[in-house]
Amino acid sequence: MAFPKTCTQCGSEDLRIPGDSEEDQNIYCNSCNAVVGDKKKLAKEIEDEGEGDHQVEKLLKSLSGKE
Structure with missing residues (x-):
């Protein structure tokens, strides 16, 4: 099962x-x-x-807005 890029409840891409x-x-x-x-x-x-x-860290930073 793939990690969702959006919220499965509301569809938002704004993840914390x-x-x-x-x-x-x-x-x-x-x-x-x-x-x-x-x-x-x-x-x-x-x-x-x-x-x-290094890609994991990069993705986590981009999702959290700390790039």
Whole structure:
């Protein structure tokens, strides 16, 4: 199952990713506060695609707006 790029509840692309390094933390939708997934699932999916750790960090930063 692919990590959603949008909220499955409301369709928003505005996701909130916790800033600390714990991988088991939930990623939330900023619009409706629904749980979209967790950082570990997102990192696993990216690693499975063969993109490596630096791509995980880059994606997490882009989703959290801290680029």
